[in-house]
Amino acid sequence: MSKEKNNKSLNGAGVKPQKIRRRRVKIKPGKVILYFLVGCLLVFTAFPMVAMICRAFMPLSELYIYPPQIFVRHPTLSNFSELLTSLNSSTVPFTRYVFNSLWVTIVTVFLSVVICSMGAYGMVKHKPVGAATIFTIVIAALSFSSHVTKIPNYMVVSGMGLINTYAALIVPSLATAYNFFLVKQFAEQLPDSLLEAARIDGAKEFRIFWTIAMPLLKPAWSTLAVFSFVSNWNDSFSPLVYITSDAMKTLPLALQTMAGGAGVVARSGTVGAATLLTTAPTIIVYTIMRGRVMQTMTYSGIKS
Amino acid sequence: MSNAATAIKAKPAESKFRRFLRENKTGWGFLAPFMILFLVFTVVPVFVAMGLSFTNYNMIQTPDFTGVQNYKLLFLEDDTFITAVSNTLLFACIIGPAGYIMSFVMAWFISLCKHGRGPLALAFYAPSLTSGTAMSIIWLVIFSGDRTGYLNHILIKIGLVSDPILWTKDPQWILPVVVIISAWMSMGTGFLVFLAGLQNIDPELYEAGKVDGIRHPIQQLFYITLPLMKPQLLFGAINSIVNSLAVFDVAVAVAGFPSPNYSAHTIVAHLYDYAFTRFSMGYASAIAMFLFVFSFTLSRICMRIFRSDD
Numbered sequence: 198m199s200k201e202k203n204n205k206s207l208n209g210a211g212v213k214p215q216k217i218r219r220r221r222v223k224i225k226p227g228k229v230i231l232y233f234l235v236g237c238l239l240v241f242t243a244f245p246m247v248a249m250i251c252r253a254f255m256p257l258s259e260l261y262i263y264p265p266q267i268f269v270r271h272p273t274l275s276n277f278s279e280l281l282t283s284l285n286s287s288t289v290p291f292t293r294y295v296f297n298s299l300w301v302t303i304v305t306v307f308l309s310v311v312i313c314s315m316g317a318y319g320m321v322k323h324k325p326v327g328a329a330t331i332f333t334i335v336i337a338a339l340s341f342s343s344h345v346t347k348i349p350n351y352m353v354v355s356g357m358g359l360i361n362t363y364a365a366l367i368v369p370s371l372a373t374a375y376n377f378f379l380v381k382q383f384a385e386q387l388p389d390s391l392l393e394a395a396r397i398d399g400a401k402e403f404r405i406f407w408t409i410a411m412p413l414l415k416p417a418w419s420t421l422a423v424f425s426f427v428s429n430w431n432d433s434f435s436p437l438v439y440i441t442s443d444a445m446k447t448l449p450l451a452l453q454t455m456a457g458g459a460g461v462v463a464r465s466g467t468v469g470a471a472t473l474l475t476t477a478p479t480i481i482v483y484t485i486m487r488g489r490v491m492q493t494m495t496y497s498g499i500k501s
Numbered sequence: 502m503s504n505a506a507t508a509i510k511a512k513p514a515e516s517k518f519r520r521f522l523r524e525n526k527t528g529w530g531f532l533a534p535f536m537i538l539f540l541v542f543t544v545v546p547v548f549v550a551m552g553l554s555f556t557n558y559n560m561i562q563t564p565d566f567t568g569v570q571n572y573k574l575l576f577l578e579d580d581t582f583i584t585a586v587s588n589t590l591l592f593a594c595i596i597g598p599a600g601y602i603m604s605f606v607m608a609w610f611i612s613l614c615k616h617g618r619g620p621l622a623l624a625f626y627a628p629s630l631t632s633g634t635a636m637s638i639i640w641l642v643i644f645s646g647d648r649t650g651y652l653n654h655i656l657i658k659i660g661l662v663s664d665p666i667l668w669t670k671d672p673q674w675i676l677p678v679v680v681i682i683s684a685w686m687s688m689g690t691g692f693l694v695f696l697a698g699l700q701n702i703d704p705e706l707y708e709a710g711k712v713d714g715i716r717h718p719i720q721q722l723f724y725i726t727l728p729l730m731k732p733q734l735l736f737g738a739i740n741s742i743v744n745s746l747a748v749f750d751v752a753v754a755v756a757g758f759p760s761p762n763y764s765a766h767t768i769v770a771h772l773y774d775y776a777f778t779r780f781s782m783g784y785a786s787a788i789a790m791f792l793f794v795f796s797f798t799l800s801r802i803c804m805r806i807f808r809s810d811d
Contacts (some may be wrong), residue, residue: 249639319531340800342747345793349546372538431632449634460757475635494697498732500809
């Protein structure tokens with residue numbers, strides 16, 4: 198930053214005005230290559246998504262057709278109705294998995310938002326002794342995946358008798374370093390004056406946090422909510438470890454069982470519909486919250 | 502701070518310890534729920550896993566200390582582990598840098614666009630929002646081993662192959678297939694961070710740069726944008742390392758568990774196998790420690806590379 202500023206001040210006097218002129222719009226080979234590469238990349242990212250959406254609405258006749266079709270010709274909702282009705286007669290209805298996933302994810306997101314925002318606010322605005330050390334540990338915890346700690350976590354969860362409960366999927370994923378980090382970085386720029394004013398008015402500390410800090414931290418905790426929603430909704434490792442009963446499985450695992458297990462090509466329409474129902478919520482949540490996510494990510498850099 | 506000062510005036514006899522407690526009470530109070538859960542489920546487990554890795558433990562009997570026996574077995578005798586490590590490294594070397602660079606290029610491209618930023622960003626980022634297990638169902642249709650698979654169909658149609666390739670059954674092809682799917686899913690890692698970082702750079706700096714002759718977008722990228730984005734680049738790099746070393750669910754969903762000839766076996770798959778199917782927690786902890794030390798070291802190296810001067 199300082200380098201550019203120095204350059205500016207050094208050369209500022211000697212600006213040659215004739216150098217600043219409008220460039221003509223012309224087609225450059227560099228640009229063509231860039232657009233081509235970006236186009237290819239977009240086709241690569243979008244193709245499976247398009248295929249997934251289309252297959253969910255394909256009637257059976259189109260799913261088994263040769264040559265294989267990507268786009269749906271006669272869209273139908275029969276896959277969805279079949280998914281929600283015919284499977285109800287089997288031992289665990291599909292709606293149960295939807296409920297499991299929704300319940301676990303929503304409770305985790307809510308508690309995680311409260312716990313991480315409180316912690317980050319306390320660390321930034323009250324600066325208790327040890328805050329710096331804690332933050333160093335949080336940064337260190339960003340650099341390894343949760344798989345490292347799964348064995349001791351499993352020992353705690355099974356020791357508390359939580360195997361096959363919703364709590365097993367919720368409690369261990371509440372205090373995530375990543376989430377805490379995001380809110381903490383954002384909270385740094387909260388103005389002290391507002392909090393101080395409330396304190397002079399005699400507001401209790403928790404009230405200040407809840408009624409003044411939380412609304413100001415909204416972009417940060419909405420972002421945390423989006424990321425927490427996405428990672429918990431998609432998490433298939435925790436249920437694999439903590440859940441053994443069919444009725445407690447969440448969508449990703451249940452979907453794999455429905456598709457016939459790992460490595461099996463599932464062509465049935467119900468599986469297509471179930472795949473769409475499993476992937477859609479995260480994309481919808483992200484789309485709604487996009488603006489706030491971008492506002493928060495601006496503060497996400499780590500200075501080392 | 503201010504109410505602390507008034508309180509001291511009122512009670513001069515207050516001991517240092519009490520004052521210390523009172524000054525930190527609120528901060529610690531707010532931090533407590535997070536800290537308790539963070540200690541129990543993240544910090545202490547690292548040390549517990551470290552301790553367990555030197556023992557033989559099956560969840561029923563008390564762990565007995567065996568020294569470095571687990572590590573000896575792991576590095577010298579466990580061929581499957583070596584396969585897992587080399588597969589994971591291959592994943593990490595391709596998915597990590599490729600995803601990272603593509604994320605950046607795409608974020609940079611989008612930030613230069615005047616229209617359609619939102620839809621473009623969503624189209625690129627959507628795969629990262631999906632569940633690996635769920636999307637594997639679609640990928641298996643694409644990579645299906647018979648003629649009705651999209652890829653085989655296209656390859657046969659343009660005459661590149663005459664017989665359909667068994668993408669997910671043939672050990673030779675499983676690894677590339679898993680790499681492609683994981684790359685597809687991980688391209689968005691860091692994308693949002695980069696996009697936000699790029700949008701946040703003061704446009705005046707580019708104006709200032711123009712005065713100094715930094716005019717071409719590529720020049721601007723290397724002389725202005727990248728140096729200013731070091732903190733974001735570091736955050737993105739760490740996420741990308743952690744993600745690329747943790748490949749598991751896609752590999753399992755596509756190739757099965759265990760995969761044919763262990764061709765898509767990863768470190769996390771090995772860890773899962775020993776911990777939660779064989780319940781030899783001591784040995785599995787040694788695998789976890791390897792993963793920990795490895796990703797921690799790589800992240801430290803990144804912190805050196807992207808050191809911010811200010």
